[in-house]
Amino acid sequence: MSEQTHNETTENNENETNETENKEIEDIKNLEIETHKDEEEEEIIQLKSDQLEDLETELVVQSSDLKSQPIYSQGTFEELNLKPELLKGVYAMGFNKPSRIQANALPVIINTKNNLVAQSQSGTGKTGAFTLGMLNCVDPKLNETQVICLSPTHELSTQIYTFVCKIGQFTNIQPLLVIPDAIIPQTIKSQIIIGTPGKVGDFLQTKKINSKHVKMFVLDEADFLVGQRGMKDQVLKIQSYLPKNVRVLLFSATFSVGVDEVINRMVKEPNVRITLKRSELSIDKILQYYINCDTSDNKSIILSELFGYISVGQAIVFVQTRATCSSLTKLMMEEGFPVSQLHGDMTTDERDQSIKRFKEGKTKILISTNVTSRGIDILQVSLVINYDMPIDENGKPDPVLYLHRIGRVGRFGRSGVAITLVHDETSLKQITRISEHLSRPVNELQIDKLKSLSDILKNLKDLTPLKDSPTTTTTTTTTTSNSK
């Protein structure tokens, strides 16, 4: 490896066919990095407010007419120019090599003043990237709020907060969690604020948070924060309280075209964009199946049968409504399963207790609404079940929501299983649409083969898909009885 460094130092950087360079290009071939400079403005984008109608045809922000320029990935954390005490924290957490998004985003955050829109698949280290970026940019001698980081839910904010505490344990930097019911000091001097939009906005408005020295504004799950009615207004309002020259960093696994306009408004130039193509969004290591339950009533029966076979790992079961969440939880508990539940109708305390028990492994199953669909990182989870189909506000199948839900497994190169329950023609069509949209097979798992799920989960590393159904869902509609 000393050869390589030797080569590079003697190489003219305009020689593009250099072998070592080619290797590096290979390495980051999935990334498109575009630098937008001041002058190249004036692109008129005609988007109808924040409608997501075009979702089915286009999922990813692509502005490919601008020259793309690769930024070479750096191999080690040492090379990233992090403060020594941060590097210590990195290694204390057991991280050896920066992930691709970390290797690509951190140089932009640390060595430039660019704003950033960064896309990377679920479970690839986005939190590590912006967390190190935030900690590194704080001036430890200034006891004022310098960074504000937003996420859509209490649990995700808590997770980010915990991560910042751990990785920053050798710094003097004290972050503060700003969510409902959190313990907040009389005067806020924390250099990093992490929280949900409502509470952070409230504190800025009432001047409990001094925005004067804020130089960095980070949004995790950015497309959701600026794409949801209500959330969007809160986020824009928060930015309006911050200094005009604040750096804006947006992170997510998905950026649909519906949020393009808001993002362009929020993220001033110069900015760097790291984007993924739609075909690169889905994690290969997640085995995706659907189970045909015939009727809606059968779903809970099949669910408990399914869990009867499973002896390893933990699972998250996603449902559509809070009501389903508590009724299904009750049902499963009556059947004797160790389940937790999580939804927005619970008190903060109940939510805390519930997720804590699940994280500790005291309950093996978490039944949840979409509140946990994004960002939540629990490594023991190897199975995601879509008890209810992921659908958007119009009742249409939602590939983005699906992607985020199943992204609760398959984190950091691990493998996992995602199962979607279907019960009628509509739901079958919906999962078919999602499968087509993501260009990923979602095979049928026959009910009489449920038992084999146990083996699949036990041998996740082998990743041999079931061969029951050779076709993808694109053709399965014709194989079931059509009564129409």
Added chain:
DNA sequence: AAAAAAT
């Protein structure tokens, strides 16, 4: 329909 402010 869910989430996010507190009411």
